[in-house]
Amino acid sequence: MKDSFKEKVYKITRAIPKGYVATYGQVAEMAGNKAGARAVGALMRANPDAPNTTCHRVVADDGNLTGYSAKGGIERKKAMLLAEGVKFSGNKIDLSKSGWKNPV
């Protein structure tokens, strides 16, 4: 299988359970490139599989919401995550409660 870096990133992003979020660095590391956090963001922006790839469950390492090219932007993403049960700390995600880690 030709799982390129981006395909892995999309797959991993899709694998994030509802109510949880993963950081770009985390996804990048799972995809095989620990330093590819930026690349992950770039791929999310491309997001060819938008309704299939839950790109809104990927956030910055600090739990801060960044990017989101779609309509509504950050506010929309925040509302969406909050509706899924993600715990927010003010205007950021509480990674201590909603931080996702891949169970192998």
Add this chain to the structure above:
DNA sequence: ATTTTGACTTAAG
């Protein structure tokens, strides 16, 4: 093929 940009992260000032 080379250069630029970007939804990152960490370190230093």
Add this chain to the structure above:
DNA sequence: GCTTAAGCCAAAA
């Protein structure tokens, strides 16, 4: 605590 700089990777121009 916030701003600036540098390092990393991949896609787009």
